[in-house]
Each structure stands twice: as C-alpha cells, then as structure tokens.
Amino acid sequence: MGVLQAFEAFWTVAAALGAIHSVRKNGAGASIVFLVPLFVWGFILEEATVVVIRGYYYPTGYSFYLLGVPLAITLGWVAMIYWSREATLALGEREWLRRLFGPRLEVVGLAASTAALATAFDALVLEPFANANALWVWTPPGAWFGTPFGNFVGWAVSVFTFVFFHGFLKLGGPSHRRHLATLALSLPLQLLLLQAATLSWVALVGYR
Secondary structure, eight states: OOHHHHHHHHHHHHHHHHHHHHHHHHOHHHHHHHHHHHHHHHHHHHHIIIIIIOSEEOOTTOSOEETTEEHHHHHHHHHHHHHHHHHHHHTTTTHHHHHHHOSTTHHHHHHHHHHHHHHHHIIIIIHHHHHHTTSSEESSOBTBTBBOTHHHHHHHHHHHHHHHHHHHHHTTOOOHHHHHHHHHHHHHHHHHHHHHHHHHHHHHHOOO
C-alpha cells in the first residue's frame, strides 16, 4: 500500500468510526442532521476551490472521485470536524464552555474551539504531510510548507460557521427534519461568509 492509498484508507476509516460513534452517542436522527450536511459542506468547499477557483489540484491516483474531488478528501472534512468537535465536548462535557462563555454563548465557544482544533491539525499535521507527499498541489504554492496562510483562515471560518449554525439552529429543540432543512438552507449563507473572510484576508495580506 502506497502513501496515497494509506491516506485514503485513514480518512475513510476515521469518517466511518465517527459515524458509528455518533449514532451510538446521539442516535441515528441527530447523526444524519450533523453528518450529511457536513459531507455536503466539505464537498462544496472542495469543488469551489479545486474546480472553480483552481487554488490547488489533486494528482491522479485516488481511488474514487466525485465531480473531480477525491471522495477521501470529503470524508476527511467529515472526520476532522466531527472528531475536533467531539474532542472539545470531551473536555469536561461542555462544563468548561458554560463557565467560560455562559449558557447563551456556549454555541459560540463550541464552534470556536472546534475551529481552533481542526485548523491547528490542518496547519501542523495535514498540510505539511500532504505537501511532502504531493497529495495535492497548491497553485501557486504558499509560504507554509507550500500552503498559503489564507487556507487556514478558510479552515477556521468554514469550521466555525458550520458548527455554529448547527448548534444555533438546534436551540429550541426543533425536530430532526426541521433542523436538517434549516441547516441545509444555511449553507449558501455560510459560503458567503467564508468568501467574505477569504477575500478580506487576500485584500489585507495578499496571497502568501
């Protein structure tokens, strides 16, 4: 098994274990509400960056592609965000979030903490490893192991917005069907917020 195949297997297993863990912990309905829109969100962001913006490209050799995006990459989005969120929740089972942010801002705290963990993993582990093994190629390359710093701004904003909207739209105890529908409808707004953040970064700092 080569590096690319091991990379695909890792994220496929990580996403599968996340789904199993979620169903056992939260039930099938709540798991669908979180994981299905998350998969769609990850795919939309990859499709926009790879196909539309062409910020980077994937080499041939991945086992499965979905409209030009390797399936393992989208599963990686699911795994990274799910497990980052679970790691945050595991730190005192939200008690520290309540003490630090208060009940009303707990959703913000959870989203910010999840975004920080996921972005740190991407910056310190995933991007250096991926660039060293040519799992994807940035065009043009950036200053951080070949990755532009704007990528991490994008990661932080995209993770924060998704986790925040999921938690915010859950307030009041809507049904799973209504929660799923409203979360799905919020994705275009999340995309606009992400676009505004990345364009602001480029305008202020430039492409680095």
